[in-house]
Amino acid sequence: MLTNPILKSLRNIYLYIAFWLVEGVIYFLLISFGMKAGYRIAIFDSLVFNFILAGLGLSFWYPAIYISIDNRISYKTFLTHMAGGIIASCLWLAIGFFIITNFLNSAAYSNFFYSTLAWRFFIGLLFYFLITSFYYLIIYYNSLQEKTLKESELKSLVTEAELKSLKFQINPHFIFNSLNSMSALTTIEPDRAKSMILKLADFLRYTLANNGKDKNRLEEELKNIKLYLEIEKIRFEDKFDFFEEIEPEALNVKVPNMILQPLFENAIKHAVYDSLEKITILLKCKMEGRFLVISVENNFENGYSKKGTGIGLQNIKSRLELIYNEKNLLEIKKEGDKFRVILYIPT
Amino acid sequence: MSDTYTAIIIDDETLAREIIKNYLSDHNEITISAECTNGFDGIKKINELKPDLVFLDIQMPKLNGFELLELLDKPPVIIFSTAYDHFALKAFEANAADYLLKPYSKERFDEAIQKAFLPLKNKTEQSVLINKLIAQNDSKNEYLERIVIKDGPRINIVQIEDVKYLEAQDDYVMIYSSEGKFLKQKTMKYFEEHLDPVDFVRIHRSYIAGIKRIKKIELLEKETYQVILEDKACLPVSKTGYDKLKEILK
Numbered sequence: 219m220l221t222n223p224i225l226k227s228l229r230n231i232y233l234y235i236a237f238w239l240v241e242g243v244i245y246f247l248l249i250s251f252g253m254k255a256g257y258r259i260a261i262f263d264s265l266v267f268n269f270i271l272a273g274l275g276l277s278f279w280y281p282a283i284y285i286s287i288d289n290r291i292s293y294k295t296f297l298t299h300m301a302g303g304i305i306a307s308c309l310w311l312a313i314g315f316f317i318i319t320n321f322l323n324s325a326a327y328s329n330f331f332y333s334t335l336a337w338r339f340f341i342g343l344l345f346y347f348l349i350t351s352f353y354y355l356i357i358y359y360n361s362l363q364e365k366t367l368k369e370s371e372l373k374s375l376v377t378e379a380e381l382k383s384l385k386f387q388i389n390p391h392f393i394f395n396s397l398n399s400m401s402a403l404t405t406i407e408p409d410r411a412k413s414m415i416l417k418l419a420d421f422l423r424y425t426l427a428n429n430g431k432d433k434n435r436l437e438e439e440l441k442n443i444k445l446y447l448e449i450e451k452i453r454f455e456d457k458f459d460f461f462e463e464i465e466p467e468a469l470n471v472k473v474p475n476m477i478l479q480p481l482f483e484n485a486i487k488h489a490v491y492d493s494l495e496k497i498t499i500l501l502k503c504k505m506e507g508r509f510l511v512i513s514v515e516n517n518f519e520n521g522y523s524k525k526g527t528g529i530g531l532q533n534i535k536s537r538l539e540l541i542y543n544e545k546n547l548l549e550i551k552k553e554g555d556k557f558r559v560i561l562y563i564p565t
Numbered sequence: 566m567s568d569t570y571t572a573i574i575i576d577d578e579t580l581a582r583e584i585i586k587n588y589l590s591d592h593n594e595i596t597i598s599a600e601c602t603n604g605f606d607g608i609k610k611i612n613e614l615k616p617d618l619v620f621l622d623i624q625m626p627k628l629n630g631f632e633l634l635e636l637l638d639k640p641p642v643i644i645f646s647t648a649y650d651h652f653a654l655k656a657f658e659a660n661a662a663d664y665l666l667k668p669y670s671k672e673r674f675d676e677a678i679q680k681a682f683l684p685l686k687n688k689t690e691q692s693v694l695i696n697k698l699i700a701q702n703d704s705k706n707e708y709l710e711r712i713v714i715k716d717g718p719r720i721n722i723v724q725i726e727d728v729k730y731l732e733a734q735d736d737y738v739m740i741y742s743s744e745g746k747f748l749k750q751k752t753m754k755y756f757e758e759h760l761d762p763v764d765f766v767r768i769h770r771s772y773i774a775g776i777k778r779i780k781k782i783e784l785l786e787k788e789t790y791q792v793i794l795e796d797k798a799c800l801p802v803s804k805t806g807y808d809k810l811k812e813i814l815k
Binding site for chain 2: 395
């Protein structure tokens with residue numbers, strides 16, 4: 219930020235030189251034809267003064283960055299720049315005059331210089347303000363760009379964090395209760411204990427291994443869901459039945475990882491934990507236009523279903539919205555003693 | 566130890582009950598008089614069989630462990646078990662109650678039984694402990710989903726969705742629901758803190774109203790208002806209550 223933007227690239231330096239060449243030519247034409255100064259004088263004058271101004275112009279970068287105008291131009295900054303402009307202009311004229319008189323040493327030039335001194339002074343001032351304004355523009359443009367870049371970076375960071383927080387997390391209740399069941403099975407039915415341990419291990423492995431991934435094939439997700447249901451079946455024996463109707467082409471569609479798990483956990487938690495009757499969970503997956511439609515349905519015991527189902531489902535909804543950038547990809551239906559959640563996965 | 570004791574196991578998971586039975590098999594002094602799969606059944610069996618000892622799981626369908634405790638007149642000695650419940654653990658630890666964390670070993674189980682024998686000989690301490698546990702559990706900042714009320718031998722479970730309004734009555738609170746009215750021994754402050762403010766508002770020192778039940782607010786006389794509920798019940802509104810209502814219904 220501290221280096222002059224003109225000196226940052228060769229291209230900018232060339233542009234700057236080109237600008238001063240053009241400016242030098244105009245300057246030359248003005249004084250040779252406009253003011254009828256002789257060729258010699260006009261060439262020397264335009265060469266020296268423009269060369270010096272080009273050099274000084276580079277140094278005007280420093281007042282521009284040290285005197286910041288964040289919101290509004292105050293009285294004080296204006297006066298500071300005025301002083302800067304006067305000093306720069308005087309310096310410009312003094313150096314230029316000193317150099318030219320060293321070479322030319324003619325009274326004609328001195329006369330010409332003194333007669334145009336007031337104009338020269340104002341031109342110096344004008345260039346000071348023009349060049350510093352140009353620098354201010356560059357500074358403003360750069361900070362604006364930086365801001366938008368930072369903003370978009372921040373936005374993607376927030377989205378990432380949001381997605382992370384919405385991702386499925388293993389329910390510790392499930393883990394510890396499963397371990398308790400296994401502990402009981404080891405003494406009562408060691409064979410079943412072994413099969414339950416293997417199932418839990420597979421379930422945990424899939425869940426942990428896929429935490430970093432975004433999407434998986436539906437087939438793999440369903441395999442894991444079935445492991446989960448088999449484990450819950452050992453815990454709850456005959457408290458629930460599971461049925462599925464799945465179109466074969468649906469199996470290859472990629473879905474956000476672990477997106478179905480909370481739906482089944484909900485069904486188990488609200489229907490099975492909180493119910494004394496047998497619960498039926500029905501899973502349907504089919505293709506409908508550009509969507510894979512997944513519906514999870516369960517019946518519940520009326521009057522005993524807990525109210526607080528919102529958060530888990532809200533999380534899925536937000537997650538789908540963030541991933542697919544589309545709204546209304548989750549639908550909840552409650553009809554009689556049936557609770558149905560439908561996901562629309564864009565393919 | 567020549568005394569023998571009776572015990573009831575309350576847990577919704579078969580295998581969790583199995584392991585308790587398995588661990589109890591070499592405790593000849595304890596006989597199992599019943600096994601229950603939910604809190605509802607549990608409270609019935611406790612009142613019926615009056616066991617000395619209860620193995621109680623905290624998370625259960627219909628009536629959880631703490632709700633069950635509230636309904637006991639003379640609590641037996643209770644050995645709690647839970648898989649993972651921060652709040653329950655805090656309550657147990659704060660009140661020095663013994664509890665089993667699932668899964669637990671035979672040694673840990675035996676230790677809990679040994680500890681249980683002490684209060685078995687001194688029952689008054691047990692009810693003090695249980696009251697403390699209930700109080701501690703009440704301080705949990707979770708909103709209620711249901712209210713459990715004991716009415717003689719009957720247990721009523723009022724779903725929060727069915728509650729119309731609550732009225733203070735000395736040390737009790739009368740709960741008016743679509744299923745009728747029920748008296749519960751709790752304070753208005755308790756209900757104010759444990760009912761979701763999205764659904765309920767304290768409109769008066771003695772009244773909490775269900776927001777969705779409010780039909781209209783009427784000006785009674787200068788600066789005095791009352792609300793009319795959908796079932797035509799009229800409740801007085803205090804000044805602060807009116808400000809709260811205004812804020813909510815804005």
